[in-house]
C-alpha cells in the first residue's frame with residue numbers, strides 16, 4: 001500500500017486492498033494481468049500495488065538498535081568486503097576507544113577477517129573502504145522483514161535491488 005505520495009506504507013491483505021478500492025479510498029497502481037477478482041456479476045482488477053487517494057501522516061515506529069537489526073539492515077553481508085560466507089560481527093566504524101558511539105550510522109556488519117584487520121582503527125587508518133552507507137533503517141525495513149519474499153512488482157516502490 002502506497003501513500004498518496006507514492007511512498008510505501010505497509011503490506012495489506014488482498015481483502016483490505018479491495019475494500020479500500022471499493023470505498024474509493026485507493027486506486028490500483030499495479031494490477032495482476034493474469035488474474036481477476038470475480039463476483040456474481042462483476043469483475044475487478046487484482047491489485048498488486050494500491051495507492052491511497054488521500055495523504056496520511058503516519059508516525060513510523062523506530063527500529064530498535066540491536067545486533068540482529070544491524071545484521072538485517074546490512075543483509076548479513078560484511079560492509080567492507082561484502083562477504084557473507086564467514087562469521088559476521090558488528091563493527092564500530094569509529095572505534096569506541098576513539099569516541100565512536102552505538103548509533104546506526106556508526107555500526108556496520110563486518111566479517112571477522114575485516115574486523116580483525118581493522119582492530120581499534122578507523123576505516124581510513126586501516127585502509128578499509130565501506131561499501132555501504134550505514135543509516136537508520138526506515139519503515140521499508142519492516143516491510144522487507146515482514147515478508148519472506150518481496151513481490152517483484154513491489155520493487156520499484158521499495159527502492160531495493162535485492
Ligand SMILES: [Zn+2]
Pocket residue numbers: 078079080081082083110111112113114115
Ligand atoms: Zn569483510
